[in-house]
Amino acid sequence: MTTNAGASRRAILKGGLIGAAALAGGATASRAGASESLITEIQDWNRYPGDGVDARPYGKPSEFEAHVVRKNVPWLTSDAISSVNFTPLHELDGIITPSGLCFERHHAGIAEIEPANHRLMIHGLVERPLVFTMADLKRFPRENKVYFLECAANTGMEWRGAQLNGCQFTHGMIHCLMYTGVRLKHLLDEAGVKTEGKWLLAEGADASGMTRSIPLDKALDDCMVAFGMNGEALRPEQGYPIRLVVPGWEGNMWVKWLRRLEIGDQPWQHREETSKYTDLMANGKARRFTFEMDVKSVITNPSPQAPILHGRGPLVLSGLAWSGKGRISRVDVSMDGGRNWTTARLDGPSLPKALHRFYHEFDWDGSDLFLQSRAIDEHGFVQPTKDQLRSVRGANSIYHNNGIQTWHVNSDGVIENVEVS
Amino acid sequence: MWKSPKSLLLAAAVATVSIGAAQAQDIAAGEKVFAKCKACHMVGENAKNRVGPILNGIVGRAAGTVDGFKYSPAMAKAGADGLLWDEANLSGYLRDPKGFLKGNKMAFAGLKKDEEVVDVIAYLESFDADGKPATPAKQSQAPAGAAAAVTTADAAGPSRETTGSVTEAAGLKLGLGRTATPEEIAAWDTDVRPDGEGLPEGxxxxxxxxxxxxxxxxxxxxxxxxxxxxxxxxxxxxxxxxxxxxxxxxxxxxxxxxxxxxxxxxxxxxxxxxxxxxxxxxxxxxxxxxxxxxxxxxxxxxxxxxxxxxxxxxxxxFFDDDRDEEPFYADKSEPCMTDCKPGAPEITMHAAVLDVTPEDGGEENASGGGID
Missing domain, CATH: 1.10.760.10 (Cytochrome c-like domain)
Incomplete structure (x- = not known):
């Protein structure tokens, strides 16, 4: 993919009328019989040596992938310091998100903390309040786990109807990484949680002082204090030097730059669990403590930012599915807006509370398609439609929109985010 | 390596003169810009050669002269030919490392903004050749890194006695960490609950x-x-x-x-x-x-x-989470696979109607929900 092709895609998105096939012509193999100069002539890279091993001490993606970046939606928030950007899901494959493309959500920008200056405190209803250095934390037994992290507001802009044209924006507040760290239970055991302890408050060291209350049962189950992601240290924007990992639960609880854990006998009812991250229903009442992320999926290719450029013929449909309750057992796809469904092929590891990759290969005849995907998890939870969600919750919930997404493909291969009857 | 007492003297003179001109805010801004350099270069008293050479006293220094650093032949030769890192040369180099000196091995694309170049040079000037603050007057603006590292080094190790045995079963203590002091807990524990717990006097x-x-x-x-x-x-x-x-x-x-x-x-x-x-x-x-x-x-x-x-x-x-009881979740029957809806699909809502996707240029007319 060249940057020119990226620009072409934008032209298609904007114009909508230009034939995708015509634009795609340059990118496909030449007509039978004509020889390509790419093959018949010696290319620069085939003649002159390139950079040596000292040129790129920390490797970066090819310059031809420069369009594969996180993007902000400026109108969503007042200031980029307290805002969000989105993972380019349509450019990625497999189940692991590259570290530099994981969406970011900060409430007061990125805290830059030298590990030697970081401390983790555990106090409250414990036998002995403790302070750990980073060196201390690295002396506890470690584990490596792959988990997705989804913001509860992912797809939140779509409650009132189709709004953003691209899965990066509709579904891009998610990533999936391999975390390295210490089971939170080990740290809490070290301090000795008293029997009256029922909740845990996690606090970040950034200028927002992010706090969330977490039920102690969850904290003692599968939560981790992670210092690594994808085999290296956490990125600054993901909480370097440590973040909390709360598998399957909403991303806001995965406190970054984690500095304090307090044990108490009731929740703290802080800003992010009362005024935010509560789900307003149509009747004016609001659900609280909606921690778990529901079963969900989205087709990432083709999608509005990744139109079909190759014309009719063999096509690889691909997407992601996940559930905060465990593994995905099945994904179905529909070409006709949910009238008929075919079971897609799951590929790659199937890990609990991790992204799952699915594929469906088919021969596109050039007709209009209404693409949908529907995930089912190992506990039998089926991804609902957006109309089903709205019938119970109304359209003001903001959070936990896991409704089935529809992409309309027209005969030119141009794709739009729509809702259908 | 090429060294000249004359140019070292000159270097000292240049440094002294320009320090006076450097503004505190430039130094502070330069420290932030230096984040781009930190992966390869160190400054300060504990600085060592890393991927790139130590930058203590760089402003006014002859190129290619740091002991123990293996320069590219191009940089070594430029230094031997008299290249001096005065502000003009350093500015040119930082803007476009490859263009300024072909064949050098600094893998950095260059600073795009003139302001960044000025600021980072001001920051580098705030260190003398030993990595100490260039003048006593500059001490208060000295980068936090050096001072902080000293204060934290003592506190880094665990002070509780290690009990030794490695746990396998959960619940066994390792004796790691140290006891938090009441002052430390008070400093961080400012949280307040609905029942009033945590409210301070006032x-x-x-x-x-x-x-x-x-x-x-x-x-x-x-x-x-x-x-x-x-x-x-x-x-x-x-x-x-x-x-x-x-x-x-x-x-x-x-x-x-x-x-x-x-x-x-x-x-x-x-x-x-x-x-x-x-x-x-x-x-x-x-x-x-x-x-x-x-x-x-x-x-x-x-x-x-x-x-x-x-x-x-x-x-x-407010009421507690009851999503699992919603009809579409409570119903655990197999989902429909064929002829699930009547008629052909009709579009009821287009994203293009709102046109708020950033790439499409739409902004300021958000009609949907926010992210909160």
Whole structure:
């Protein structure tokens, strides 16, 4: 993919009328019989040596992938310091998100903390309040786990109807990484949680002082204090030097730059669990403590930012599915807006509370398609439609929109985010 | 390697002159720019050669002259030919490393902004050849890194006795970490709960809160809590929770007053968190009650003693998660696979109608929900 092709895609998105096939012509193999100069002539890279091993001490993606970046939606928030950007899901494959493309959500920008200056405190209803250095934390037994992290507001802009044209924006507040760290239970055991302890408050060291209350049962189950992601240290924007990992639960609880854990006998009812991250229903009442992320999926290719450029013929449909309750057992796809469904092929590891990759290969005849995907998890939870969600919750919930997404493909291969009857 | 006493003297002279010109804010800004260099270069007293050479005393130094660093042949030759890192040469090099000196091995694309170049040079100038602050007067602006590293080195190790045996079963203690002191806990444990636990001593009136609010809060939240732009609305909105556009404010939505105190205390004002005294936070909380018509007397004083007697109107309208009981989740039957809906699909809503996707250039006309 060249940057020119990226620009072409934008032209298609904007114009909508230009034939995708015509634009795609340059990118496909030449007509039978004509020889390509790419093959018949010696290319620069085939003649002159390139950079040596000292040129790129920390490797970066090819310059031809420069369009594969996180993007902000400026109108969503007042200031980029307290805002969000989105993972380019349509450019990625497999189940692991590259570290530099994981969406970011900060409430007061990125805290830059030298590990030697970081401390983790555990106090409250414990036998002995403790302070750990980073060196201390690295002396506890470690584990490596792959988990997705989804913001509860992912797809939140779509409650009132189709709004953003691209899965990066509709579904891009998610990533999936391999975390390295210490089971939170080990740290809490070290301090000795008293029997009256029922909740845990996690606090970040950034200028927002992010706090969330977490039920102690969850904290003692599968939560981790992670210092690594994808085999290296956490990125600054993901909480370097440590973040909390709360598998399957909403991303806001995965406190970054984690500095304090307090044990108490009731929740703290802080800003992010009362005024935010509560789900307003149509009747004016609001659900609280909606921690778990529901079963969900989205087709990432083709999608509005990744139109079909190759014309009719063999096509690889691909997407992601996940559930905060465990593994995905099945994904179905529909070409006709949910009238008929075919079971897609799951590929790659199937890990609990991790992204799952699915594929469906088919021969596109050039007709209009209404693409949908529907995930089912190992506990039998089926991804609902957006109309089903709205019938119970109304359209003001903001959070936990896991409704089935529809992409309309027209005969030119141009794709739009729509809702259908 | 090429060394000349003459150019070392010159270097010292250049450094002395330019330090006087460097502004404190340039140095501070330069320290941030230097984050781009840190992966390869060190400055300060403990600096070592890494991927790139030590940069102590770089301004005015002859190129290619740091002991123990293996330069590219091109850089070594340039130094031998007399290349001096005065501000002009350094500026040229930092803007375009490859263009300035072909064949050098610095894998850095260059600083794009002139300001960044000026600032980072000012920052580098603040270190002398030994990595110490270039003049005593500059000490207060010296980078935090050096001083902080010294203070933390002592505290780095665990001070509790290690009990030794490695755990396999959960629950066995390793003896890691040290006991937190009461002062440390007090410094970080500022959280407040609805039952009043965590409230500090103190009090403040509506009238005093208004003064603080006008000075420190109104620029984002508006004179009456109505908010500027997309900053949070703090007041009003009562009776809108079932409307098409609910306005969720302290008065209309928030269940507990303790949340206001806790949040203002820990995170406000945005950009200068934790700068308000306990009395200030009581006063601001009182003023926010006033803006939301929950108290109507400007002389009302909120204190630790009367805090929990105040309830917010929407407290009873929250209920615990019951999503699993929603009909589409409670129904565990196999989903339909064929002929699930009648007729051909008809589009009921287009994203293009709203056209707010950034790549399409649409902005400022958001009609959907925010991310909160």
């Amino acid at each position: 009090s403040g009136t509506v009238a005093h809160g208004m003064e603080i609010y006008d000075e420190r809060c109104a620029s984002c939240h508006g004179d009456f809590g109505e908010a500027i732009g997309r900053w949070p609305v703090l007041a009003g909105g009562q009776g809108t929770l079932q409307a098409e556009r609910p306005e969720k404010t302290i008065g209309s939505y928030w269940p507990y007053l303790s949340t206001v105190f806790d949040y203002v205390h820990r995170a406000m004002p945005f950009g200068d968190a934790r700068s308000l005294s306990n009395d200030d936070v009581y006063a601001l909380t009182a003023y926010l009650l006033y803006l939301n018509d929950i108290v109507d007397d400007e002389s009302f004083e909120l204190s630790k003693e009367n805090f929990t007697s105040i309830r917010l109107p929407n407290e009873d309208n």
